[in-house]
Amino acid sequence: MTLLLRDTANEPEQTATAAPAEAPPEVRTCPTCQAPLEDGQDWCLNCGEAQPSRRIGLPGKRATATVLALTTVLVGGAVAASYAALQDDSTPAATTPTQVAQVPAPTPAPDAAAAAAAAAAAASSAVPAEPSTPVPSDTSTLPDTGSSSTYTPPPSSDSFSDSSSSQGITKSSQTATGTDTTTTSKSDTSAADTRTSTTQTETTPVAITVGDDAAALYDPYKRDTAAGDAKKAVDGDPGTSFPVTVAPGSTQIGAGLTVDLGKLQGIREIDLTTKTPGFKVEVYATDDTDLPPDVLDTRWAHLKDVTSVGSDAEAKGKQIVKLGSGATKYRHVLLWFTAPPADGSTVRVSELKLLG
Structure with a gap:
């Protein structure tokens, strides 16, 4: 009996307070169906719902889905357009119907009397x-x-x-x-x-009126020695004349007489009267306002050459030079004397008329 008694004196003193009980472990559940979930489980095996940890781990899935959808639409549209273009190119070209030549019906023979x-x-x-012939002035x-x-x-x-x-x-x-x-x-x-x-008849040339100072000596090579007055060639008086004289024995004149028309005009005819018939003249014209510096300038248009001016016995020192229809208009006319008359080295112009 003595052995069964507990020796309280020798036992350690028990603590006044007992150790607290351990809390049971927290169990994860599905927020949709409240089914228990294991650690690290992303999908519910009961309802198939993705867990918040799974949704947090896949950021931007909506943006990705939007990009994929737009890409699919664009690719589909490109494929459809290419197919439509191939279908248009494969359309067969319309064939041109072949024309068949038709034989005309035979023409009945005409009545001989009516045909005649x-x-x-x-x-x-x-x-x-018949065109009318221009009548000289x-x-x-x-x-x-x-x-x-x-x-x-x-x-x-x-x-x-x-x-x-x-x-x-x-x-x-x-x-x-x-x-x-x-x-x-x-x-x-x-x-x-x-x-x-509708036939147009050619009209008679009309005299062109020029001023007293319209005529001038044209002597780019300084050949003239007479120093005459050019106004006397266009003054309307056949008793006066304008001379151009070169050194005795010269076979060339190399000087001329210019007339300023005042504006662009067509020239159809030149009437020339001289007291020294038999010389040679070349007719030039230009549409420039200023005279070209010499006769070789390309601005001079060559119109006509006349030899033995006024030497015809019936002409009596008068010469008519025809220049055409006068369609081209000019500002200045040049009479360029090239060869002197047979009996001297002077060319005299008594009267000069321009007609257009």
């Missing part, structure tokens, strides 16, 4: 109008037609056009009489009348 009448009417209406000064210095202007373009048109009308009327005699005759007659009414 139509041909006669067309021939009478197709006669071209002074018919008494016309040179001999056989003179080498006489200039005959070429036929105007109106005469050629009227003649060719009339010939064309005659041919067409003769060809067309085989198909419709009555209609063709009326058409040709009206065409011939129209051509005749």
Whole structure:
């Protein structure tokens, strides 16, 4: 009995307070279905919901999904456009229908009497109008037609056009009489009348008025020794004259006379009167306001050469120089004397008239 008693005296004194009990471990649960989750588990095995730790670990998934969707749309659109372009290129080209030549119906033979009448009417209406010949201002000064210095202007373009048109009308009327005699005759007659009414006749040249100081000596090489007054060539008095004199025995003159027209004008004719016939002259013109420095300047346009001026017995020292239609306009005219007359070394110009 004595052994069973506890020796309280020898036992250590128990602490007044007991150790606190340990807290049970925290268990993770699914926020959706409250099912328990293991540590590190990102998906609920009960409902399949992703856990917050999983969503935090995948940042920017919405932006990534948006980029992927837009890329898919763009790629699809490019593929669709390429397919449409290939379909357009593969469209077959429209074929041109082949034209089959058709044989015209045979033309009935015309009546012989009607065809003869139509041909006669067309021939009478197709006669071209003769162009009028310009009449000189002074018919008494016309040179001999056989003179080498006489200039005959070429036929105007109106005469050629009227003649060719009339010939064309005659041919067409003769060809067309085989198909419709009555209609063709009326058409040709009206065409011939129209051509005749539009024919322009050439007018008579008109004198160009120039001032007293319009004429001047042109002596770039200092050849003239007479020192004459150029105004006397355009003063309207045939008793006065403008001389150009070179050294005795010279075979060349090398000086000239210029006339300022005051403005750009067309020149059709030059009437020249001289007291020393037989010299040679070259006609130049320029559209510049200022005179070129010498006769070799490219601004001078060469218009005409005349030899033995006024030497014809019937001309009596007068010379008419034809220069054409006057379509080109000039400001200055130059008479460039090249060779002196046979009986001396002086060229005298009594009267000079320009006509346009």
